[in-house]
Amino acid sequence: MGKTATTVDEQIDKLKGRNMTMDLGDVKAKEILLDIGYYRLGFYWNPFEIDEHHNLKNGTKFSDVVKLYYLDTDLKHILSRALNRIEINFKTQLIYYVSNYYDKNPTWFADKKIVSHQFVKGFPKIYTESFKKNNKPIKNHHRKHSNDIYAPAWKTLEYLTFGSVIKLYLSLHNQDLQKKIAEQYGIKSLGVFENYLTTILFIRNICAHSDLLFDSYTPLGIKSTPIIDIDRNKRHSLSSSIRIICYFLEKISVNRCKEITKNINDLFAQFNDNKAISEIIVNKIGYEL
Structure with missing residues (x-):
């Protein structure tokens, strides 16, 4: 009991x-x-x-516990803005490049010649009656085109979760298209790109579901590359995840990257004189003050 x-x-x-x-x-x-x-x-x-x-x-001190809670909350809010920008941009790249390559097939995401059999088979579980009803452009599409099984990619993918969109990207048979999209972020290795996307998704899900962020430990070790040199002892740390997020954001908007970086630095700087919290920032988060 x-x-x-x-x-x-x-x-x-x-x-x-x-x-x-x-x-x-x-x-x-x-x-x-x-x-x-x-x-x-x-x-x-x-x-x-x-x-x-x-x-x-x-x-x-009880006050330090509360301060740590709000530090975690504020950091989630800061990162959520960056993650939302990355999610939208990644969806845009996927829609644009794949839809233009398969320009005669607006629902390429459901074609087994283009996407893995497993993804296509499981897609009806995503594209449910509830999905069509709750997303107005999708609902309007089927009202006007009652014979269509799915709405075109540029409508449908906008309403998929970030996790589903990443899974779709990884399910593409055409590696040249995958590489083309990865190269928009200055990354040539598909393995590294998948690793970074998985890291971003992990942090995004924590922020979206109000889970614990400050001592998050990425299940998949973050790969160190000439682009982003990751300390071996910090391959699973939040500070390294933040570096990946900021790298992607910089490829999208240099100004937004600077803004987010300043917000994070300013947030942590508030605790320079608080030994209890600063030790957590350095030892748990892995961020150098």
């Missing part, structure tokens, strides 16, 4: 018993716990735990 629910007062007593310094006062702590939640906030005092009983190291 699982643990029973606890009141906010009980949660505060539990934190005090684990060596948490409630420096914001109990009233403010109650407000925060009812806003963010004890369970979610627990991910942010986890770095301060010293044993399996969740006891905290001496000097752990």
